[in-house]
Amino acid sequence: MPDRVDALLRDLTGEDRGARRAAAPLLADLGAPVVERLLPLCADGASRYSPAESVLHRIGEAALLPLREVRRRGPGRLRRTALRLLVDLGGAECLAEADRRAVERLVRIRLAEEGDVRLPSDAGRWLAFPADRFDDAVAALDLHGLTPATVAMGVAAATAAENSREFRDAQGATATAYRVFITPEFENWQHEGPGRMWRLVWGDSFVDELDGFTLADRLSRRCGEAHFYGIDPYHSAENWYVSREGRGVRGYSTYADPPFFGDPLPFEAGEDEDSEGTVHASTAAFLLSVEPGPMSAHGTRGHGWLATTRPEVPLDRFRGALPV
Template structure:
């Protein structure tokens, strides 16, 4: 098989003809493809050849294994490996057999091959368990990550095997088995001994930890003055508080915010309630979102109640990846302002109250009319304001009190933070996951 035929895969007008020729070329075609993958000067990469190798089928597997072992440089190994791990479900049994290959690179790429199968099935995932204690650290970590990603839903059988590793070893697999257990089954999957050990670790770390900035890709929080954590939780209807470190609380709400971004209602099941920080208590989590369709009206009602009890209450959303801002400010039982600028078509329908002094001042800085009327704004002025408002939530929070995004070692802290269940969490199971303590 000529190299030109493989290189024709790079050309849109020749790709289909070349693919058909190679797919029918058997071992000779595989040999030609491997030569191109191991040639750093070749324009061919895995995107061009993976569909063809899948069509060739079983004949492609062993030549790719040999190429992984024999490839002369890192770039060549990466190119071959990328194609090897995308051979698809037809190679699942071969991937599973390759988990015991003497070369760590082959074992690692076989694990990744299982990950890329749409439906690897319980037997293939169970075959990864011995690799949690693999002598090669990268192989072991890759096996852990695949099990954490693909293991949820496998049920008690996988959890039972992981608990056995926790009890019986090998020792180098125990820590990774715990991470997988937490990811696939959550707290209910942990043994009583493991659960007690985690709780003990949290208590020890919380004794002398310093506050850290509470930061996620999507940040949602309610801010209330003072340190009446229990009273705030009572007003919000939060239950089941469990002590957490700052790292653990932040990791949980960050993970849940990603689920919320994907539309998952399960992301609304819990929140992180901080200690009193520079005179404010924060409730963080997607459940606190003042502008989502699911939560906006309830958050408005809750902030109104909180402000009647504590004088003030504020709710914010800030998308740190350029996803906009929203704020809700209530005082003494009255909502003063709600405003959203997230790029969504219904943002303007959530606007309540008159612009805050901070908003007026920012508009003046931009050379815009502080007393603006959106109906009379020029398109250019409206765009200038929207661009500025997209990132305004943290600044507004700072101006009206404290932003949890600014917390640091110098922040005055009093009390202990907890993760608590929302009413959603009482009615549903909370998401599983392995988090930093």
């Protein structure tokens, strides 16, 4: 057995692509006993998509117990990697209580230090609502288990890590829970008085599967006004949509026919006279609410929140280690 594992590990880390591909499933079939041998190949600084990490993902739940043992007993140089992989493979619910407390303490420290932040600006989809209607927004979107989160943590949770999970509800039917991030309050320098501070909502699966336009209408019924924005450079597509009191009043979608609907809003008055209105989601966001990108600490208030859409699936059940 040791000789076979040594040979497979050599193949897994060698230059021969065919040998690497052949070794991966064979190592995965060996299960828990090879986890500690794979860990040094996944150490921080190595690629997050290394062949060794791929094998651990194939092993799946069977890897959790040996990873917990490394957290408890060491070796020390692998404990940090084991922590990350525990969350990647099983979610934060797999962590020991001491590790949970340590992570929560780190988040509190990072929140106190959080300064300038960056939101994805070259692609993505998001919602916006007036910051003073936070409680209404939480109710409108039926969010649960709100937990403080840094912007880096929240954006990764809602866009890069697992942000939807299927489960069986009380009636035994298949249902889906989504992980959602609500940003801190950001200032819109174009506005004076009410409407100056906005929060954004990120959650790729949430927005895609429940429809950003519909979600904006839900938000605006409770918040008075809400927006949906989408930028898809791969398909050269842009969307922006303004909903007030539960009804869309103006919007643009690249591939809709016609692309505009509703009467032009005051912010569009400066557009070229040959244009029907604003076609860029980032421009609409900049003038109506908040344009993602670099966000100054000077124009930011409070902190962000992670939430789940179903109380049956708490946040610690979503997989994926997050930057803090």
